[in-house]
Amino acid sequence: MLLKQLTEAVGPSGFETQVRNLIYKEANPFAQNVYTDSLGTLFIEKNMTAKGPKVLLTAHMDEVSFMIVGIEETGLMRFRPIGGVDVRILVSKVVLVGDKGLYGVIGSKAVHLQKKEEREHPLELDQLFIDIGASSKQEAEEHVAVGDIAVFATTYEEIGDECAKSKSFDDRVGCAVLLETLKKDFALPLVFAFTVQEEIGLRGAAPAAYRTNPDLAIVLEGTVCSDGPDTPSHGQATQVDRGPALSVVDAKTIAHRDFLQHISQVAKDAHIPYQWRRTIGGANDVGAIHLTREGIVSAAISIPTRYIHAPSQVISLRDYKHAVDLVEAVLRSIEQGGFVNDKNMV
Amino acid sequence: MTKTWFEQLMHLKSPTGEEKLMASWLKETLKTIADDVFEDVLGNVYAVKNPRREMSEVKETIMLSAHMDEPSFTVIDIDDGGFLRIEGIGDWHAVNLIGARLLFARTQTIGVVGVEPHVELADVAFRHLFVDIAAKNRKDAEQRIAVGDLATVHGAVETMTSDVFVGPVLSNRISCAVLLEVLQKANNQSKMVAVFTVQKQVGSRGARVASYRVNSDLAVVIDVTKAGDTPHAERPSLALGQGPAIKMLDATMVVAPTVRDRLIDCANKAGVTYQREVSPATTSDANALFVSRGGIPTGGVSIVTRQASFFSNMVHVADMKKAVTLLTTLVE
Numbered sequence: 001m002l003l004k005q006l007t008e009a010v011g012p013s014g015f016e017t018q019v020r021n022l023i024y025k026e027a028n029p030f031a032q033n034v035y036t037d038s039l040g041t042l043f044i045e046k047n048m049t050a051k052g053p054k055v056l057l058t059a060h061m062d063e064v065s066f067m068i069v070g071i072e073e074t075g076l077m078r079f080r081p082i083g084g085v086d087v088r089i090l091v092s093k094v095v096l097v098g099d100k101g102l103y104g105v106i107g108s109k110a111v112h113l114q115k116k117e118e119r120e121h122p123l124e125l126d127q128l129f130i131d132i133g134a135s136s137k138q139e140a141e142e143h144v145a146v147g148d149i150a151v152f153a154t155t156y157e158e159i160g161d162e163c164a165k166s167k168s169f170d171d172r173v174g175c176a177v178l179l180e181t182l183k184k185d186f187a188l189p190l191v192f193a194f195t196v197q198e199e200i201g202l203r204g205a206a207p208a209a210y211r212t213n214p215d216l217a218i219v220l221e222g223t224v225c226s227d228g229p230d231t232p233s234h235g236q237a238t239q240v241d242r243g244p245a246l247s248v249v250d251a252k253t254i255a256h257r258d259f260l261q262h263i264s265q266v267a268k269d270a271h272i273p274y275q276w277r278r279t280i281g282g283a284n285d286v287g288a289i290h291l292t293r294e295g296i297v298s299a300a301i302s303i304p305t306r307y308i309h310a311p312s313q314v315i316s317l318r319d320y321k322h323a324v325d326l327v328e329a330v331l332r333s334i335e336q337g338g339f340v341n342d343k344n345m346v
Numbered sequence: 347m348t349k350t351w352f353e354q355l356m357h358l359k360s361p362t363g364e365e366k367l368m369a370s371w372l373k374e375t376l377k378t379i380a381d382d383v384f385e386d387v388l389g390n391v392y393a394v395k396n397p398r399r400e401m402s403e404v405k406e407t408i409m410l411s412a413h414m415d416e417p418s419f420t421v422i423d424i425d426d427g428g429f430l431r432i433e434g435i436g437d438w439h440a441v442n443l444i445g446a447r448l449l450f451a452r453t454q455t456i457g458v459v460g461v462e463p464h465v466e467l468a469d470v471a472f473r474h475l476f477v478d479i480a481a482k483n484r485k486d487a488e489q490r491i492a493v494g495d496l497a498t499v500h501g502a503v504e505t506m507t508s509d510v511f512v513g514p515v516l517s518n519r520i521s522c523a524v525l526l527e528v529l530q531k532a533n534n535q536s537k538m539v540a541v542f543t544v545q546k547q548v549g550s551r552g553a554r555v556a557s558y559r560v561n562s563d564l565a566v567v568i569d570v571t572k573a574g575d576t577p578h579a580e581r582p583s584l585a586l587g588q589g590p591a592i593k594m595l596d597a598t599m600v601v602a603p604t605v606r607d608r609l610i611d612c613a614n615k616a617g618v619t620y621q622r623e624v625s626p627a628t629t630s631d632a633n634a635l636f637v638s639r640g641g642i643p644t645g646g647v648s649i650v651t652r653q654a655s656f657f658s659n660m661v662h663v664a665d666m667k668k669a670v671t672l673l674t675t676l677v678e
Contacts, residue, residue, distance in 0.1 A: 248420065249363065254363030254551075255494070256388075260494075278493060279422060280435065290388070292555075294558055
């Protein structure tokens with residue numbers, strides 16, 4: 001199962017090899033050209049000699065994670081987040097450490113031993129450590145070195161009514177949508193870029209867009225969702241099971257109105273549910289792509305992801321399927337000349 | 347006359363991210379005063395003079411830029427009662443907006459900003475604000491407004507004296523009026539590209555792609571800067587009506603001595619009194635133009651405005667006229 005394999009693979013920002021190898025194996029039989037750039041982004045090209053417009057589709061391979069920054073005499077390890085993590089939720093979580101994927105537990109001082117004032121504040125990074133069961137620094141160093149990475153150990157499971165949980169739907173769900181899409185045939189030149197280092201500042205996407213110089217770009221994301229109890233409508237951002245979310249304004253992008261309008265019309269015509277992403281917070285690779293070179297017409301299609309940037313993220317598999325359908329419908333419409341963009345509009 | 351261009355422009359509201367109204371007016375107007383006029387995918391509008399002149403005949407390509415956009419608001423939600431929830435795009439303080447009128451660009455709908463009761467003024471955030479467009483309910487509101495629609499602060503531009511105008515957020519229209527006038531007046535031998543940029547308020551996104559495209563030998567950004575000639579002002583260096591301010595530095599860049607000295611020489615040559623702009627808190631498109639490709643020599647000419655708040659910016663017509671003279675001297 002694609003989503004299980006993808007979400008359980010280890011891929012901190014800058015350490016995406018495992019994910020890249022998995023995607024490469026899955027995509028290679030369908031690819032015309034395959035290559036990586038010097039940052040590690042994986043490119044899959046199809047029909048590059050077909051009549052345009054050339055469409056770049058991207059999803060990022062990296063996930064929020066941790067780096068080991070020090071090992072204490074006790075064998076307990078100090079760590080720092082790679083990407084945006086809410087430090088308050090880390091205590092007692094299980095992680096996988098280093099290349100070998102050793103189990104570790106994020107520990108802290110026991111609640112019984114905390115002073116009253118300590119209990120009143122969430123634990124901070126300096127009060128947390130990763131415990132791999134080593135009894136000394138020397139023993140820990142036989143398995144782990146400073147600079148090694150760690151990820152949440154959550155496995156993929158399907159839960160409830162067509163939902164699933166995993167550690168990394170942001171953005172392996174986007175990678176899965178791209179993989180399903182690249183197995184289909186379109187009479188368009190298509191570049192699928194599985195980008196790196198999105199979580200630490202959209203670093204992989206700009207070189208990918210510069211290199212491929214597409215006419216149109218579509219980014220697939222797992223995006224923030226807060227549809228729990230007591231959240232007013234204007235605080236939700238997105239809702240699970242209401243279809244893929246289309247971004248209008250976020251922290252790094254104001255949408256290209258005509259392309260956004262086109263995508264929403266395609267969704268309506270194909271009876272695919274969609275929703276607007278109703279927050280200006282957060283960003284995705286569109287922020288880097290649309291400002292590349294002379295400007296690139298771009299859009300984001302996102303799968304609402306509850307508890308994003310946390311150990312157990314939850315999505316609706318129906319939203320996932322609808323995102324796959326929407327991407328296909330949009331590419332079909334472009335294939336049929338339904339969206340034309342002239343870069344120099346007189 | 348700069349004043350005339352400004353009078354034509356002053357009614358065109360142009361929220362960051364939806365600059366279409368001003369862009370289409372500019373494209374139509376520019377056809378009569380430039381050789382090539384076009385728009386890029388972000389919505390920047392370009393006007394080129396002498397585009398096909400051979401490089402051997404021209405000294406250099408000069409890019410002059412002015413931003414079209416104003417800080418804006420976007421709709422993130424519509425409730426059952428037909429009230430809108432918004433977020434600010436740009437440097438807004440939510441509390442200052444209570445009671446303001448907004449103009450939504452797409453449908454020219456006017457709304458009034460209200461605040462939920464029981465919130466201390468000091469604690470007011472955008473989540474406490476709502477916009478009342480006099481809708482009966484959600485369905486009625488949705489006839490005029492959609493999630494993602496963009497708005498600006500609504501309000502008329504008025505004449506205070508024969509020389510001084512006042513209005514909400516004038517920076518874009520002042521700058522564009524100056525650029526239009528330079529474009530019209532300049533009888534230049536150089537290749538000159540005027541760019542009216544989008545999305546300055548969110549980090550000079552338009553300027554970034556424009557500078558890449560134009561790849562000029564020199565770029566000069568036209569914008570406004572804050573006056574310091576009011577009671578107890580922290581930095582009393584710049585004054586209204588004392589001439590254009592030649593940029594030394596702002597929050598985004600330090601101007602190279604060669605570039606700023608060239609602008610000073612132009613001012614002296616043209617007999618224009620100027621001020622020196624050292625505004626560490628003022629943002630502009632300068633950096634975005636500067637760091638493109640291999641680095642583009644970039645400077646700035648700013649119009650000093652008194653900015654009591656976003657709602658009331660004051661500008662002196664003489665400063666605009668003198669800026670035009672300075673810049674015309676530069677491009678000729």
